Structure formats: structure tokens, C-alpha cells
Amino acid sequence: MGKKLLIHNDHIPNIHTLAVYKENGGYASVEKALKHMTPDQVTDEVKKSGLRGRGGAGFPTGLKWSFLAKPEGVPRYLVCNADESEPGTFKDRYLMEKIPHALIEGMITSSYALGAARSYIYIRGEYFYVARILETAIEEAYAAGFLGKNILGTNYSLELSVQVGGGAYICGEETALLESLEGKRGNPRIKPPFPAVAGLWGCPTVVNNVETIAAVCPIVMMGGEEYAKIGIGKSTGTKLISASGHINKPGVYEIELGVPVEEFIYSEEYCGGIRNGKKLKAVVAGGSSVPILPTELILKTAKGEPRLMTYESLADGGFQTGTMLGSGGFIVMDEDTSIVKNLFTFARFYHHESCGQCSPCREGTGWMEKILKKFLNGTATESDVELLWDIQSKIEGKTICPLGEAAAWPVAAAIRHFKHEFIEIAKSKKFVDVSHYNRLNKASV
Amino acid sequence: MKVTIDGIEIDVPKGTTILQAARMIGPEVAPPTMCYYSKLKTSGGYCRTCIVKVTQGSSANPNPMPKPVASCRTEVMDGMVVENVTNPDILEARKGVVEFLLINHPLDCPVCDQAGECKLQDLGYEHGSAKTRFEFKRREYEMIDIGDKIKLHMNRCILCYRCVKTAEQFTDGRVHGVVHRGDAAEISTYIEKFITNDFSGNVIDVCPVGALTDKTFRFKQRVWFTKPMDAHRDCPTCSGKVRLWLKGEDVARVTSRKDQWDEVKDTDDGKPGFICNSCRYDHKKKSDWVIEGPTHIDRHSVISQGHYEHLNELKTKILKQQKALGFIPFDKRP
Numbered sequence: 001m002g003k004k005l006l007i008h009n010d011h012i013p014n015i016h017t018l019a020v021y022k023e024n025g026g027y028a029s030v031e032k033a034l035k036h037m038t039p040d041q042v043t044d045e046v047k048k049s050g051l052r053g054r055g056g057a058g059f060p061t062g063l064k065w066s067f068l069a070k071p072e073g074v075p076r077y078l079v080c081n082a083d084e085s086e087p088g089t090f091k092d093r094y095l096m097e098k099i100p101h102a103l104i105e106g107m108i109t110s111s112y113a114l115g116a117a118r119s120y121i122y123i124r125g126e127y128f129y130v131a132r133i134l135e136t137a138i139e140e141a142y143a144a145g146f147l148g149k150n151i152l153g154t155n156y157s158l159e160l161s162v163q164v165g166g167g168a169y170i171c172g173e174e175t176a177l178l179e180s181l182e183g184k185r186g187n188p189r190i191k192p193p194f195p196a197v198a199g200l201w202g203c204p205t206v207v208n209n210v211e212t213i214a215a216v217c218p219i220v221m222m223g224g225e226e227y228a229k230i231g232i233g234k235s236t237g238t239k240l241i242s243a244s245g246h247i248n249k250p251g252v253y254e255i256e257l258g259v260p261v262e263e264f265i266y267s268e269e270y271c272g273g274i275r276n277g278k279k280l281k282a283v284v285a286g287g288s289s290v291p292i293l294p295t296e297l298i299l300k301t302a303k304g305e306p307r308l309m310t311y312e313s314l315a316d317g318g319f320q321t322g323t324m325l326g327s328g329g330f331i332v333m334d335e336d337t338s339i340v341k342n343l344f345t346f347a348r349f350y351h352h353e354s355c356g357q358c359s360p361c362r363e364g365t366g367w368m369e370k371i372l373k374k375f376l377n378g379t380a381t382e383s384d385v386e387l388l389w390d391i392q393s394k395i396e397g398k399t400i401c402p403l404g405e406a407a408a409w410p411v412a413a414a415i416r417h418f419k420h421e422f423i424e425i426a427k428s429k430k431f432v433d434v435s436h437y438n439r440l441n442k443a444s445v
Numbered sequence: 446m447k448v449t450i451d452g453i454e455i456d457v458p459k460g461t462t463i464l465q466a467a468r469m470i471g472p473e474v475a476p477p478t479m480c481y482y483s484k485l486k487t488s489g490g491y492c493r494t495c496i497v498k499v500t501q502g503s504s505a506n507p508n509p510m511p512k513p514v515a516s517c518r519t520e521v522m523d524g525m526v527v528e529n530v531t532n533p534d535i536l537e538a539r540k541g542v543v544e545f546l547l548i549n550h551p552l553d554c555p556v557c558d559q560a561g562e563c564k565l566q567d568l569g570y571e572h573g574s575a576k577t578r579f580e581f582k583r584r585e586y587e588m589i590d591i592g593d594k595i596k597l598h599m600n601r602c603i604l605c606y607r608c609v610k611t612a613e614q615f616t617d618g619r620v621h622g623v624v625h626r627g628d629a630a631e632i633s634t635y636i637e638k639f640i641t642n643d644f645s646g647n648v649i650d651v652c653p654v655g656a657l658t659d660k661t662f663r664f665k666q667r668v669w670f671t672k673p674m675d676a677h678r679d680c681p682t683c684s685g686k687v688r689l690w691l692k693g694e695d696v697a698r699v700t701s702r703k704d705q706w707d708e709v710k711d712t713d714d715g716k717p718g719f720i721c722n723s724c725r726y727d728h729k730k731k732s733d734w735v736i737e738g739p740t741h742i743d744r745h746s747v748i749s750q751g752h753y754e755h756l757n758e759l760k761t762k763i764l765k766q767q768k769a770l771g772f773i774p775f776d777k778r779p
Contacts, residue, residue, distance in 0.1 A: 168626070185623075190490040190518050356604060356623070356630035358491050363545040366628045370581045387578055394541030397512040398493055 002256040002269070003230055005218040005238050006211065010098045016133060018140035021101040027146055029217040033109045034154045037220070042113035046216060048224025050236035055081055055172075055209030056287060056327040058311050061216075067196040068114055069204040077205040078116040079181065080107060080213055082123040082130075083165055083172040086287035087349055088329030091240035092210035094252040096123075096130045100137035104160065106213035108146060109220055111158050114206055118159045122177050125167030134162050169353035173401045174207040176355065187355050188401035211240050232258035235310035239325070241270075245332035248272035261285075261307040261314075262299050265332060278334035282417070285314055286326020288346050289406030291413030292339070293323050319413065339418040340425055341432055343410060344372040350407035361404045364395040368411055375422065378431040385422045389415050448521040450474050450497075451531045463516035463527055464495055468706065475706075476529050477539075477568050479546070479653050480605035481517035482708055484717035488610050489517030492603065493542050494568060498535050501526035513538060536572070543573040546603050549584040549628065550654065557601070559655030561668040561747040564707065565603065584628065591621060591633075592640035594660050594726055595649060599631050602656035608632065608648035615719050616642035632656070643682060646725040650701050650709060661726055662698040666690070669748050671697050676734035682721035684712040688740055689731070696729045705743070 014020045021027070033042050047062030068076060080103065084092040096103055103121070111119045123131045138160055141147045149157045163181055165171045171180045175189035178200050199205020215237060219227045228236045235257040244250045247265065249272035255264065264270045265280065274280055283298040284290060301307050302317030309325070316322045333342065351365040371388050374380040388411060396408035415422065425432075446457055450467050451474045457466045465483075467475040476497055481489030489495070495517045499510040504524025513535060516527070529535060546565060554560040586599035604623065609632070612619040620638040623630050634640060640648070649657045671690040678685045690698045701720045702710040712718045728734065742749045767774075 170626075190515070192520075351627060354627035356625070356627045357606075359493050359542055359545045359603070362604065362628050362630065363548045367545075367548065367579060367581075394538060394545070398496060398538055398542070400490060400515075 002254070002259065003238060004254045005227075005230075006095060006102065006214050006240060007099065007252070007254050010094075015099055016097075016101070016137065018101060018137065018144055021099070022144075026101050027105050029220040030105055030108045030112075030146060031152065033112055033220050034152055034156055039113045039115055042109065042216075042220060045219055045224035046113070049219045049227040050224075050231075050234060051212065051215055051219060051227070052235070052311065053209055054211035054215065054239065054328070056086070056289075056324075058325065061208065061212055064196070064208075065114060065206060067194070068206055069197050070115065071204070075118065075201075075203050076114055076116045077200045077203060078107065078111045078114050078119040078213075079174075079177065079200060079205055079207045080119070080121040080210055081172060081174065081177055081207050082121050082127070082210045083177060084127070084210070084327075085124055085169040085172045085353075086289060086327050086329055087346065088244055088284060088331040089242050089287045089327040090244075091242040091252045091328055093127055093130055094242075095210060095214060095240065096127075097133055100134050101141070102214045102217065103134070103210055104137055104141050104146070106216045107160055108141075108151065108158055110206075110208065110213050110216050111160075112156055113216075116206075117157060120181060120200075121160070121162045122171070122181050123162060123164055124171070125165050128164060131162050131164050138162065168355075169349075170355045170401070170403060173403065176401065177207060178205065187357050188403075190400055230256050232308065232310050233312060235312060235325075239309070239328055241309070241328040241330050243271050243330045243332070245330075246275045246278065246334035246337070247332045248275055255309055257308075257310050259309045261309060264309055264330070271330075271332065274332065274334050276334075278336065280332065281335045281337050282333045282339065284323075284329070284331040284333075284410075286324045287329030288331070288349065289402075289409060290324040290326040291319050291322075291409050292333075292417065293413070294417045297321055297417070298323075319409070320416070323413070338432070339414050339421050340372065340375050343414045344369070344376055346410045347372050347407070350403065354403060354407070355401075358398075358400045358404075360395045361399045361407065364391055364404075365407045367391055368395075368407065375425050376432040378425075378429045380422075380426045382423055382426050384426065385415060385419060388422075446521055446523040446525075448523075448525045448527065450527045451529050457521060461521055463497060463499075463514070463519050463521055463525075464489075466521055467516065467527075467529065472705070474529055476516050477564070477572065478517055478706075479564055479568065479603060480607060482607050482610070482651055483706070484709055484711075484719075485607060485610040485614060485651070488607060490515045491606055492546065494539060494546075494572075496535060496538060496542070498528045498532045499525060500528055539572045540574065543568055544577065544579075547573065547577060548579045549600070550603060551583065551600055553601075557655040558658045558663050559601075559652070562707075563655060564653035586631065590639075590660070591657075592645055594646060594722070595640055596658050596660050596663060597632060598656050598658065600656075601654050602632055603654055604630055604632070605653055607651040607653065608657055611648050611651050611719075612640070612642070612645065615647060615717075616644045618642070643721050643723070644719055646722045647701065647709075647719045650703075650719075653707075659698060659725075661729075662690075666692050666697045673740035673742065673748065675702060675737040675740050677737065678724065678728065678734050680721060680724055682723060684716075684718055684720070685724060686712060686718055687720050687724055687734075689734060689736070691731070694731055696731055696734075699725045699728065702740075 009024050051061045052058040168186050170176045171186040173188050176186045180186035195205040238254050241253050253270050266273045280295045282292050282294050284292045302321035311325045314325045347369040351369040354361045354365045356362045392408040392411040395404045448466050476495035478495050479492035496513040497516045501507045503522035588598045591597045621634040624633045649659050674689045676689045688700050688702050704710045709718045
């Protein structure tokens, strides 16, 4: 059984309430940090822990915190990115829904470290009921003196509130999130300046994912060095994985980074193997935006070693042979899965969610979806595969924000590893019924 | 700060963007722009036509930047090395951007009022392909009036945001913006609103394509058949320094004056020379204006085809050549 630091107490009845959470050791990190540590000491522990952002990019959290500008007389903000919109990723929802105080505790400790007197939890619109759970928990925390003026009798004060977004995927991008939080259209900003210099209301801001912020609590309690002993190499600590697809036990699992992918898929502790005894065909390891890998590559690295659930091992060999840990949205596909049909679903999503600011993403995502629909309509030709490849290459790296890559990478990886499927469909001219998509699909083919 | 663009080194002040530095060198290395407009704050970065490759970040950090950057929004660092036209990948990427921009932009140049002044037309010629690979139905909208003098043809819009920023920064209250998202995004006025501000006509001047056109000029003339003249009048609202587009003795249209980069010229006090609606629409008689002389037109522009700035010099030159060749004019032939 792997070590659990974030959802170790999720089985306890009423753990979402402050009383039960406190009885089980909750808010100890707030007590420790505010009463016995300076803000810089908290930051140092986070640096020592090697914690990397759990939202998808995997940037070292302590380093990100150290970039925060600290001009005198200017407020600083901590914003929690709870806009969990990546298809296949639902681990933050689980954490917030089950143990809301874990996030609030992390927000207080992290805000203290960053010198923020006002912090926000920006949550996606579709998680409306989770927002209510968080608001209730925040009220409890205010009443107990964990939020508000002079927390626990110290000189530190913090105001915390929840902001519900409009439900746009792009608002998970940190600058679009800040625009939305300011009440504007959720379009990504052009960087630089980065939020650490000019973020919310133009003030220095740190934007961290829910899981990242929650992980600060165990780091403060056990110390950064101890935390860094969990995991392998630069992939330290534990990670929440949202496992879905054709597996026997879909759900949210907390793993110690370094678990072999094969063990994660087949062991009873985690996914419990492929549903109905089918064979594994492919895995999207880190949410829909990361490249898909076929069986032979998801289980073994380019060097022939067992692939591990770490940032480095999953990325081994670049995109030719590897993928990314991303947000931990682990989507498993069995041998009956149509990669092209699956890719169409992803392409449709990214087309629908493009904000429309920059030309390659605005026009390219829709074009890719239309071509993929041709494959499903039985009207595609072999040359459409080349065209699709060319379009994705002209989107990747050319856009304002990473949505371009999120749309392009799945297409590139599907063609790279499953080109034969595209060719077979194009040759067969077989019609695949996707009428159930049409309700939301605006592409006219 | 020293920056090298396509092998040409230049010293620039701190805060200069790559695009500005390139423009200082000259048009041969200056990336094309569709959304950037130097007179509009926070413009640029959207169309991606000006992307360049930074092969060396700075002297202190010689690493290349991993992705192409929008030159209009990226400030130079000391020792930065940039590749624009010398980098085949950038030219290929730009070709891709042109293709994307033309997906939903009709090639109706023969009937478009912007023809001859269209930046997308120039971009397409210089960086595009002869043929499109897009085979699907294009986005289509009805043309609408968004003001009593402004026609919006959304089919042609490339969502450069220039008109939105102009209205935001140079008028009292913006009543239009971008609605919807992705490729369904469109320019629209707020519900039941019309653009009527004194300076609203400037959104026409900043539009790089034919999406926003002057209703008082639409279909009156092709620009290359008109004579652009710099003129001014005593205007209480704006500088009154304009460009008259004459057809014979008639004023076909009035616009602001443009610079080398097709952006409004600054006035003598250094402010952007946007003009008021009164100058643009209400003074269509030649006698309303003090004519300063013919506008200099770059030979690069299609407008130069019908231009007369050096007509007398040209006539003299032709006559000299004819004489040297022994050419006998038709009326002198036996």
C-alpha cells in the first residue's frame, strides 16, 4: 500500500466538516507555520520538498513562489486554480468535495508564506455544488478563527473567498483565469509580464493548482526533506491520479510517484486491470491534451525499462516514444477502441473551447475537427492524414497560450502511433455513426 | 541594447520590441503585422503573422527561446539574436498563419473596398500559397450597419481587435466588442447600440482588411483610380490633418494620414493623428480644405499604379526615350 498524504482520511465519515477534520489532525500545518515559522521558512520547506505543480505543467512550486515580486505597498495574491476542465481529469473535484478543509488549510499556509492578505479559489462553473461545499467549509474556518483577522492570535490576517467561473476550459490557463477573476472575458494574456510580476489587478500573484496547495500542508508538517524522500528523483511526493476508461476500477488514486505504469493499470490496489479481460490498446497518461501512447510504449520506456508514473519516465524519449504526466488524467483504452473516433472527441472539445484570440488556434482547431469528421463520415482520403499532420504542426508552438499545443499534440501522437488506423478507415470508406455528437457539434461538414 | 535581426545589428533603447527594432532597420527585415498597431496600447500578439525565432535570448543567456515569439510584444534583450526572413521554419509558419487567416476570409478583392489597401492581400501575395487546402463551408454573416456611416462585413474580419482597441482608447465609450468564442467569435455592437462617437470613423482606418468600410465611399471608386492629397482645415475637434482621395475635382473620401507601416501618422505634437467624424464625413468639398500637395505613395503600393505624383517627370522621361528611339507620335505621322 503506497503512502497517502492528501486523501488518507477520505474514508472518515463527515471529514468535510471542520470538527471531524480537526479531530483527525486538520489545521496542524496552520498552527505550525503561523506560530513557529517565518514565511520564508515555509517557502524554503516547499523548495526543499521538490514539489512540482500538480496542474499539468509540473513547474517547481518553490521556485515559482520565489519569483513573486514583493514591491512595498502593493498587495500580493494567491489564487487557487480549481478550474479543472481537462477531459479525463477529476482529481481536484474529489479532493475538494471530500476534504474541502485540506484545500483551505493549504490556502492559509501558502498565503502566509507568500504574504498574501487576500486569496481566491477560482472554481469552474460546472463544479457549482463543490463551490457550495467549499463556501460552507470557509464559513466554518472563519468561525473557528482560521480565517479573518489575526488568525489563531497571530499578526497574520487572511480573507478567502470562492469565485465560480463561467465554465470555459481556457479559464484553467492562469492568465485567462486572472482575466475572468477580474470580471472580464476569459482570454489568455500575452506573457510577459508573468503573474508573479503583474497578475491579479496588476499585482504580484501566484496561481497554483488545488492539489499543489493541498500538498503544502504535509510538507510543512513533515518537512521538505522528508517529503522529498517520497517518490523518485525530481518527481517527489505523492500524486493524485484520475483513472478512467476501460478499467475495472475507475477512480481517484493517490500514488507515490514512481509506481510502474503496468502496476498502476493491472494491480488490485489501483485500476484492477482492463475491463472484460480485454487487451490494452493505448493510454492517455495525463489528461486529454497529452500525447497518447500505444501499449508497447506506455509500459516500457525508449530504453526498454519499465515506464514509471513520474514526470521524467513518462516523458522519456520525447514525444516520439514518450508522453507527459500532465494533470494525472489517466485514460485507458482497450483493444476495441477506435483511436480516430476518440481523437475526434478530443478535437471537437478543443475546437469548442478555443477562445478565438489567435489565428492558428481559432481557425486550426475547427479545421482539424472537420477533417476528422470526414474520417468518420467515410469521406476521407489518405491525403487527409498528411493534411491533418501539417495543420497540427502549424498550430503547435505558434499560439498565445498552451491550448494550441493541447489541441495539436493528441492529433500528432495519434498519427505518429496509429497512422495505419487512419489509412484503413480512409480506404474502407466506412461510415461511423457519431450522430450523438451532433447535438453540441457546430462543425458543418 | 544591441540586437541582431537577420544578421543586421542595431542599437536600440531599453523597452524596444523586436518588431520596433526591425522597423528601425527597414522593411526588408520587418515582420508583417495584421493586428499590431503602434498607436494602440496592448495591440498585437493575436494574429501571429509577426512571429520570429529568437536564436539567442541575450548575451547573458545565450539559449534560444523554445518557441517562435510574437515580435510585436516581445522586448529585446541585450545581445538578442533574431531570425525572421532568414529562417525557413518561420517563413513556413507564417505561410500557415496566412492559410489560417484566409480560411474564413473570402477572396472577394475585386469587389472589396479595401482592395489595394488591404494588408491581408499584401500578406497573401508575399507569404501565402496560390491554392487553399480548406474544402469546407466558410463562415458566413449578413452585412450589418454598426453606425450610420460604418458597414460591418464580418465575413472579412480576421479578429485583429484593432477596432475594439481604437474605440476603447480613442472614444468616450466603446459600444462594440468581440462576442462568442473560437471560430464563432465575431465583432458586434452591444444590444441595440450604434457606433456614433465623434471619433468612431477611425475604426475603419485601422481595419487591416475590408471588414469595416466607410458607407459614404463604398463602391464609389477603386482607390488606385483616386488621387490622394494631403490637406488640412481648422478643426475644433481634431488636428484637421487628413488625406483627401480625389476623383477629378470631387472628394471621394477623407481618411487620416498613414505612415510607412500603414498606421495613422502622428501629429506635430506627437499624438496619433486620428481624425474626427466631422472631418471624415461632413467636409466632402474640395473648397473645405487647404490642399498641401500630393501624398507620397510608396511604389510598393498598388495605389502607385495610378499615381500622378511624378507625372510630369514621367512624361518628360517618356518623351526623351521616344525621341531617342526615333518614335514618331501618332498625330505627327504622315
